[in-house]
Every structure is written in C-alpha cells, then in structure tokens.
Amino acid sequence: MKTVKAAFKASIPIMAGYIFLGIAFGVLLSKENYNFLWALGMSIFIYAGSMQMVAVSLLAGQNDLLTVALTTLTVNARHIFYGIAMLSRFKNMGKYKPYMIFSLTDETFSLLCSVKVPKDVDERKFKFFISLFDQCYWIIGCVVGNILGSNLPFSFKGIDFVMTAFFTVVAVEQWLGAKKHSPHLVGLFAAVFCLFIFGKDKFLIPAMLLIAFLLIVMKKPIEGSPSLLKEDDLNE
Amino acid sequence: MNSIYSLAIVTVIAVMTFVTRALPFAVFSRIKVPRPIEYLGKFLPYAVTTMLVVYCLKDVDFLSGSYGIPELVSIFATILIHLWKRNTILSIFSGTILYMVIVNFI
Numbered sequence: 001m002k003t004v005k006a007a008f009k010a011s012i013p014i015m016a017g018y019i020f021l022g023i024a025f026g027v028l029l030s031k032e033n034y035n036f037l038w039a040l041g042m043s044i045f046i047y048a049g050s051m052q053m054v055a056v057s058l059l060a061g062q063n064d065l066l067t068v069a070l071t072t073l074t075v076n077a078r079h080i081f082y083g084i085a086m087l088s089r090f091k092n093m094g095k096y097k098p099y100m101i102f103s104l105t106d107e108t109f110s111l112l113c114s115v116k117v118p119k120d121v122d123e124r125k126f127k128f129f130i131s132l133f134d135q136c137y138w139i140i141g142c143v144v145g146n147i148l149g150s151n152l153p154f155s156f157k158g159i160d161f162v163m164t165a166f167f168t169v170v171a172v173e174q175w176l177g178a179k180k181h182s183p184h185l186v187g188l189f190a191a192v193f194c195l196f197i198f199g200k201d202k203f204l205i206p207a208m209l210l211i212a213f214l215l216i217v218m219k220k221p222i223e224g225s226p227s228l229l230k231e232d233d234l235n236e
Numbered sequence: 237m238n239s240i241y242s243l244a245i246v247t248v249i250a251v252m253t254f255v256t257r258a259l260p261f262a263v264f265s266r267i268k269v270p271r272p273i274e275y276l277g278k279f280l281p282y283a284v285t286t287m288l289v290v291y292c293l294k295d296v297d298f299l300s301g302s303y304g305i306p307e308l309v310s311i312f313a314t315i316l317i318h319l320w321k322r323n324t325i326l327s328i329f330s331g332t333i334l335y336m337v338i339v340n341f342i
Contacts, residue, residue, distance in 0.1 A: 168311050169324050203294070
C-alpha cells in the first residue's frame with residue numbers, strides 16, 4: 001500500500017497533463033462520430049498521445065492500412081530511443097516488464113528516468129504503478145472528453161502547456177543532477193537545428209539521428225573517467 | 237464511417253506502436269547489448285528531454301503572431317520557480333497557469 005501511495009504521489013505531475021490532453025483527444029474523436037467505446041479502446045490499446053491525435057485524421061480519411069502502418073512507425077520512431085535507454089533500467093522488472101515496455105510514453109519515460117525511488121518501497125512495484133496510474137489518467141481524459149464532446153464547461157486554451165512545463169522541469173532536474181551538461185545541450189541543439197532545417201512535421205527523426213551521432217562523436221569528453229560519474233549514473 | 241475498417245486501422249496503429257516500443261528489447265534480448273548502445277542508453281534520457289521540450293514547441297510560430305513570447309516567458313518562469321522551490325508540481329502548475337493567463341487575457 002505504501003508503495004502504491006508513493007507511486008501515486010510521484011505520478012501527480014503527469015495527472016493534469018494527461019487528463020486534459022486526453023480530453024482534447026476525446027473531443028477531437030467525438031467530432032468524427034466515434035463514441036466513448038472507441039476512445040476507451042484506443043486509450044487502452046494504443047496509448048500514445050500524439051499518435052492518437054494523428055489516428056483521428058487517419059480514421060476520418062479511412063486511409064489504407066499500409067499508410068496507417070508507415071505513419072505510425074514515423075510518428076512513433078522516437079520510442080526506439082526510449083527502449084534503448086531502458087534496456088538496462090528494465091532489466092530487473094520481471095513480470096512487470098511487458099507492461100512497462102507497452103506503456104512507455106514520452107511522459108512516463110521522462111518520469112521513470114528522473115524519479116527518485118523512496119527508500120522503503122519495492123522499486124519494481126513503485127515503477128509499475130507509476131506507469132499504470134499514468135495510463136489511468138490518460139484513459140479517464142480520453143473517455144471524459146469524448147462524452148463531453150464540444151460541450152466543454154470552460155475554455156482549455158493553453159492547457160497543453162502543462163506538458164511543456166513538465167518536460168522543462170524534468171530537464172532542469174536532470175541538469176542539476178548531472179556533472180556534465182553536454183548531453184542536454186546536444187538534445188537541445190539537435191532539435192532546434194533540425195526543426196529549423198526540416199520543419200515541424202519532419203524534424204524528429206533527423207534530430208534523433210543527429211543526437212545519436214553527436215553523442216557517439218563526443219563519447220570521450222562525455223564519459224570522461226568513470227570516477228567522475230555520479231553515483232546515479234553508475235547505478236543505471 | 238465503416239466500423240470494421242476503422243477497427244482494422246486502430247488495430248494496426250496499436251500493433252505498430254507496440255512494435256516501436258518493444259523493438260530494442262526484442263533485438264537485444266538474445267544478444268549482449270553492444271558497448272555503443274549501452275553508452276547511448278545511459279545518456280539519451282538527458283538529450284531526449286531537452287528534445288521533447290522543443291517538440292512541445294514545434295507548432296509555435298516564432299516569426300509572426302505573438303513571436304513565441306508567451307511560451308518563452310512561461311518556460312523561463314517555470315525554470316526560475318523550479319530553481320527557487322525545487323517543487324515539481326508547483327513549478328508545472330504555476331508555469332501552466334501563467335501561460336493560460338497570458339494567452340487568454342493578454
């Protein structure tokens with residue numbers, strides 16, 4: 001129970017974001033005349049924020065399945081990075097591992113990478129419940145938004161900034177916790193550079209490739225001597 | 237809308253999404269993780285987080301309209317509040333409320 005409580009507390013930063021973004025998705029889906037069962041099914045089985053938004057237009061256009069598959073691969077290619085980062089972190093997740101992999105969204109990934117596990121809790125259970133709570137928030141948002149449709153009680157304009165603020169805070173925490181800051185700057189630089197060159201619809205994959213390239217080129221200065229690494233890095 | 241075909245679309249999206257998430261685990265379940273991949277795994281979380289901040293801002297038009305000022309001001313405020321109190325929830329909510337106030341009332 002203590003573990004579940006701690007996980008709930010750790011998942012709160014995601015709560016508002018997922019509920020409101022879920023609502024935005026639900027509203028969008030209801031405009032295409034898909035009822036709450038669709039919102040429920042999609043949030044349970046797809047569970048990927050930006051992809052579900054794209055899914056609404058794929059559904060609206062009734063696109064062919066090959067296009068659907070390729071679009072999904074392109075939009076979600078960044079997940080491959082999360083998997084690579086989690087290879088060692090999920091090694092000991094045991095029976096929870098399949099769900100941890102399935103539920104690895106941008107926000108959950110970011111939270112799991114930065115969260116401090118409280119001393120007296122079961123780490124595996126703690127991380128599993130963080131992931132589970134996150135998905136519950138998302139499901140609630142999607143279904144509520146779909147049922148409300150366009151009858152929203154107040155304006156949500158600007159609420160999507162909650163996710164920007166979340167990643168900003170995680171970035172600040174990671175910055176403060178690391179000795180070397182080149183990886184953070186590499187990510188920032190590569191993303192801005194590729195956004196400028198390739199435009200907003202195509203920049204993510206080039207940015208990821210550039211990040212991987214720069215990190216590998218800068219391996220020596222980033223890794224330094226092992227004794228310079230903080231305990232956190234070594235544990236991971 | 238054709239329900240059966242829509243169901244096929246949703247299924248394909250769900251399967252392909254899981255494929256992107258499971259791929260690295262599937263590839264490296266039998267073979268040992270190569271050193272460069274292990275190294276990337278260690279430092280990617282840092283680079284990816286700053287990339288995701290930019291990703292959140294991809295639809296902002298910095299050349300016209302409000303020139304991205306509400307976003308940059310709110311991000312800066314979020315950082316300052318976080319450095320001051322180191323309270324994640326406080327930082328996220330105050331940054332978001334500030335942003336909502338700016339875009340709705342100014």
